[in-house]
Amino acid sequence: xxxxxxxxxxxxxxxxxxxxxxxxxxxxxxxxxxxxxxxxxxxxxxxxxxxxxxxxxxxxxxxxxxxxxxxxxxxxxxxxxxxxxxxxxxxxxxxxxxxxxxxxxxxxxxxxxxxxxxxxxxxxxxxxxxxxxxxxxxxxxxxxxxxxxxxxxxxxxxxxxxxxxxxxxxx
Numbered sequence: 001x002x003x004x005x006x007x008x009x010x011x012x013x014x015x016x017x018x019x020x021x022x023x024x025x026x027x028x029x030x031x032x033x034x035x036x037x038x039x040x041x042x043x044x045x046x047x048x049x050x051x052x053x054x055x056x057x058x059x060x061x062x063x064x065x066x067x068x069x070x071x072x073x074x075x076x077x078x079x080x081x082x083x084x085x086x087x088x089x090x091x092x093x094x095x096x097x098x099x100x101x102x103x104x105x106x107x108x109x110x111x112x113x114x115x116x117x118x119x120x121x122x123x124x125x126x127x128x129x130x131x132x133x134x135x136x137x138x139x140x141x142x143x144x145x146x147x148x149x150x151x152x153x154x155x156x157x158x159x160x161x162x163x164x165x166x167x168x169x170x171x
Contacts, residue, residue: 005117008056015065023102035130042100059114067103067110073122087149091166096122128160
């Protein structure tokens with residue numbers, strides 16, 4: 001399998017939104033209808049802004065977009081991560097964050113490839129997921145992430161499980 005990651009461009013927008021529609025349907029079928037479904041998350045305006053800022057990435061196989069995700073890194077990269085309950089973050093230095101990861105389901109392992117790529121960019125990665133998103137929880141655990149506590153996002157009132165991966169805490 002030869003996959004490539006690149007920054008998304010505005011010409012990719014319709015394919016990206018198609019992948020997110022597929023992901024919402026898949027999550028609902030897997031018992032997770034509330035994470036993105038009720039609000040049609042993520043909205044096109046947010047994806048346009050992610051692209052403009054250079055934080056939206058696509059995963060391609062032979063030039064066809066099969067996955068998409070948000071990635072950023074730096075100091076205090078994710079404001080909603082400032083407050084964590086029922087636990088604590090492992091590291092307090094600069095970190096990367098992955099959000100809104102989705103694939104079209106055509107290539108097994110796309111999520112693993114994207115998350116591993118993001119981790120290689122920074123060596124300290126955080127992510128969060130809805131309590132009903134069992135496939136993502138399993139994937140993060142399989143990739144060596146540690147469940148650190150609970151955070152809350154602005155989009156809804158559901159808690160999110162917060163995960164972190166640092167080289168010193170790899171399984």
